[in-house]
Amino acid sequence: MALSFRICSSPLICRATLSDGDNSRNHHAIDAAFIRRAADLAEMSAGFTSPHPNFGCVIATSSGKVAGEGYLYAQGTKPAEALAVEAAREFSRGSTAYLNMEPGDCHGDHTAVSALVQAGIERVVVGIRHPLQHLRGSAIRELRSQGIEVNVLGEDFESKVLEDARKSCLLVNAPLIHRACSRVPFSVLKYAMTLDGKIAASSGHAAWISSKLSRTRVFELRGGSDAVIVGGNTVRQDDPRLTARHGQGHTPTRIVMTQSLDLPEKANLWDVSEVSTIVVTQRGARKSFQKFLASKGVEVVEFDMLNPREVMEYFHLRGYLSILWECGGTLAASAISSSVIHKVVAFVAPKIIGGSKAPSPVGDLGMVEMTQALNLIDVCYEQVGPDMLVSGFLQPIPDLLPVIPSEDATVEIDPSVDPFEPSIIFFYKTWDLYGSFSNFSPHPIRMPCGGENDDYMTWSSVEHYYQANKFVGVENPMAHECVEKIRTARSPEEAALIGRSTLRQKPELVRNDWEDVKIEVMYKALKCKFATYPHLKSMLLSTVGSVLVEASPHDLFWGGGREGEGLNYLGRLLMQLRSEYLGESSVSAEKSSSA
Numbered sequence: 001m002a003l004s005f006r007i008c009s010s011p012l013i014c015r016a017t018l019s020d021g022d023n024s025r026n027h028h029a030i031d032a033a034f035i036r037r038a039a040d041l042a043e044m045s046a047g048f049t050s051p052h053p054n055f056g057c058v059i060a061t062s063s064g065k066v067a068g069e070g071y072l073y074a075q076g077t078k079p080a081e082a083l084a085v086e087a088a089r090e091f092s093r094g095s096t097a098y099l100n101m102e103p104g105d106c107h108g109d110h111t112a113v114s115a116l117v118q119a120g121i122e123r124v125v126v127g128i129r130h131p132l133q134h135l136r137g138s139a140i141r142e143l144r145s146q147g148i149e150v151n152v153l154g155e156d157f158e159s160k161v162l163e164d165a166r167k168s169c170l171l172v173n174a175p176l177i178h179r180a181c182s183r184v185p186f187s188v189l190k191y192a193m194t195l196d197g198k199i200a201a202s203s204g205h206a207a208w209i210s211s212k213l214s215r216t217r218v219f220e221l222r223g224g225s226d227a228v229i230v231g232g233n234t235v236r237q238d239d240p241r242l243t244a245r246h247g248q249g250h251t252p253t254r255i256v257m258t259q260s261l262d263l264p265e266k267a268n269l270w271d272v273s274e275v276s277t278i279v280v281t282q283r284g285a286r287k288s289f290q291k292f293l294a295s296k297g298v299e300v301v302e303f304d305m306l307n308p309r310e311v312m313e314y315f316h317l318r319g320y321l322s323i324l325w326e327c328g329g330t331l332a333a334s335a336i337s338s339s340v341i342h343k344v345v346a347f348v349a350p351k352i353i354g355g356s357k358a359p360s361p362v363g364d365l366g367m368v369e370m371t372q373a374l375n376l377i378d379v380c381y382e383q384v385g386p387d388m389l390v391s392g393f394l395q396p397i398p399d400l401l402p403v404i405p406s407e408d409a410t411v412e413i414d415p416s417v418d419p420f421e422p423s424i425i426f427f428y429k430t431w432d433l434y435g436s437f438s439n440f441s442p443h444p445i446r447m448p449c450g451g452e453n454d455d456y457m458t459w460s461s462v463e464h465y466y467q468a469n470k471f472v473g474v475e476n477p478m479a480h481e482c483v484e485k486i487r488t489a490r491s492p493e494e495a496a497l498i499g500r501s502t503l504r505q506k507p508e509l510v511r512n513d514w515e516d517v518k519i520e521v522m523y524k525a526l527k528c529k530f531a532t533y534p535h536l537k538s539m540l541l542s543t544v545g546s547v548l549v550e551a552s553p554h555d556l557f558w559g560g561g562r563e564g565e566g567l568n569y570l571g572r573l574l575m576q577l578r579s580e581y582l583g584e585s586s587v588s589a590e591k592s593s594s595a
């Protein structure tokens, strides 16, 4: 059955009534319809932040009416379940909540579960369990312990229609599911071709094959990916920008894969003022050009064996979850042969360019008979302006039921479970085991803005506070505006984006003493966070004896870097805070023993 992945155009919270057909007595069909709607809602957050779990929730009354809906905008914002019950108000009582995925209560605050319990929800239907082992099953257990009936698709009941609904839940969080059971990021090959199967004219000219509307869809695809990758020849021919030009939201890292490193000195990708570029190349290639790129702020990574699999395994280790391949046919063929492409998205334009030498989307795969052709699965067809968008999967999304059958059996197949030495605790993504230590964790703090304004304000995360402080106390209305924009940013990622890009683009708005005070600013915010949330303080104290390292491969100041080359200031400040707490408790223990 083909799954359609329409981006929902309805507002965040909407009220809708099921059509008569959906209102049938067939419980499976009703459950399936609502779960699919929850998955559609979840899809709405894709593209606003770097991939993270996408959650949607629908509250339906016993008569099959939608009482409320919600989706998680980004990590740190209100959970989908809380938004949905808020929208449903008194209609939540006795209703059923449909969730595309089990909530991951990674911060121990049970916000999603509490929202459902307090609203009087009677039954919860879950599309899939949480794919990450340390989070899997805990919200379901908690809901059941509160007397709520919980049904998980594929576990408590099965049918074709429910199977399809479950599949839509797997797809909407495909990058995360891949992270749980694979060693390469989820990769999509996207191209635009003419009706006669060419991705450029014989001259190499390709701007443009697809329509403006299709290219806008490409910006959305880029915005939903961690990185976009092209080969060296595409850089030489097209001089692409590879940015997601659709307003606010996530912009993916640009990756160039080149063996020769024979690239032009002037290229749009070397402008890293808005977003970074990483060039991956063969060890030893054109050392002088490597230096030139480094001087431009472009990172160069050398490989002994430059091939798509090695490159993808490397980016998986660096924390990339999803990659969009926008390369030409030569690199595409190599990536498909290496089995790193999971999905294909092709825009077919009603144009004919001809040319026996004009390139096609996929180069030589060594196949000689049509019976060897790779068949796509779950194919979708959609008209986009004048073009036809055909998409489908080359490899199925892993099915969590057989792949991850139980909590006990998962350690072996989940490479993220415990990949590190026990004496070092790494933390990075907020949903990781110690993710609450991250600046991005959703723990609001109340602190004065700093500067002349001593009023206490609520900051949605440490990251909001930290980024805003770059511009505090600067006598310029634009700096004030920037502080407010960061304070009201809907997610830590958005706050970071505004803070970092303003620092790069308008350095005059940054306070003069920023470099001197930034560690102190961070420490103050961390102290406030751990003092505000006792369970976080306990978590920090539980790490005594372990070194804390922020496993950010990019941030060599706050993070530990890829191979320990980073300064790890965030880890250090947390250890300092931990020592402070230990000092306090030993002083109070001394006092009580001497009393």
Ligand SMILES: NC(=O)C1=CN([C@@H]2O[C@H](COP(=O)(O)OP(=O)(O)OC[C@H]3O[C@@H](n4cnc5c(N)ncnc54)[C@H](OP(=O)(O)O)[C@@H]3O)[C@@H](O)[C@H]2O)C=CC1
Pocket (backbone or CB within 6 Å): 190, 191, 192, 193, 198, 199, 200, 203, 204, 205, 206, 209, 230, 231, 232, 233, 234, 235, 237, 238, 257, 258, 259, 260, 261, 262, 306, 307, 308, 326, 327, 328, 329, 330, 331, 332, 334, 359
């Ligand atoms: N319509 C569309 O959607 C698109 C069209 N195009 C068009 O396609 C043409 C370029 O096609 P093509 O040369 O295939 O594209 P690419 O440049 O994307 O891929 C080939 C290049 O990738 C690099 N490379 C590194 N490792 C490998 C490897 N293991 N296997 C293969 N390549 C590797 C090499 O760069 P190096 O030579 O530097 O070592 C190689 O020349 C251009 O005309 C461009 O306009 C490109 C993208 C999309």
Ligand SMILES: Nc1c(N[C@@H]2O[C@H](COP(=O)(O)O)[C@@H](O)[C@H]2O)[nH]c(=O)[nH]c1=O
Pocket (backbone or CB within 6 Å): 191, 192, 206, 207, 208, 209, 210, 214, 215, 218, 230, 234, 238, 239, 240, 241, 242, 243, 326, 327, 347
């Ligand atoms: N020609 C072509 C595409 N080409 C891809 O887009 C890149 C250019 O991106 P940018 O510089 O950001 O606009 C180019 O290098 C290639 O990867 N894409 C499409 O959707 N449709 C098209 O017709």
